Amino acid sequence: MERKVDKELDKLTEKLLKDFSRETPSVDFTTKVMARLEVSSETPVISYSPLISKKTWAVLAVVITSIFVYLIFGNIQIEDSWAISKIAYLWPEVNTLVLPSFKISNAFLYGIVGFTIFAGIQFFLLKNHFDKRFALH
Structure with a gap:
């Protein structure tokens, strides 16, 4: 039945x-199609731009330098922590410097270490992603 x-x-x-009736293409149909293909096949030029700009690096350098200057020349009275004692053990010359003793809480130290590890992983993954995306074949 079907x-x-x-x-x-x-x-x-x-x-x-x-x-x-059957339609026939115009005489210059092929040239028009090829002209459109040539125009659309142009690839945009991709210029390199770093993830972190020079201005951001400059701001980070100023902030970190100012923190170290404040720690060295500031009048800070903070207890000694195990991190400073470990650094002094590994690098004995640090005891000859006039550094104020300061204490870093364990939670803050773990946070900084975790952030550093995950930021490193993220940078590695982003670099691989963009290398694959913009690779010349």
Whole structure:
């Protein structure tokens, strides 16, 4: 039964298509299509831009330098922590410097270490992503 319906539909479509005239492309159809392809195939020029700009690096350098200057020359009375004692053990000359003793809480120290590790992983993943994306084949 389905075959009869299919055959009837085929006959109907053939009759409908016979009534329509076939369209022929213009003489310069190929050149027009190729001109559009050439225009659209132009790739945009991608210039390198770093993740962290020079202005951001400058601001970070000023902030970190000012923190160290404040720690060295400021009048800070903070207890000694195990981090400073470990540094002094590994680098004995640090005891000869006039550095104020300061204490870093364990939670802050773990946070800084965790942030550093995850930031390093993120930079590595982003670098690989952009290297693959902008690689020349």
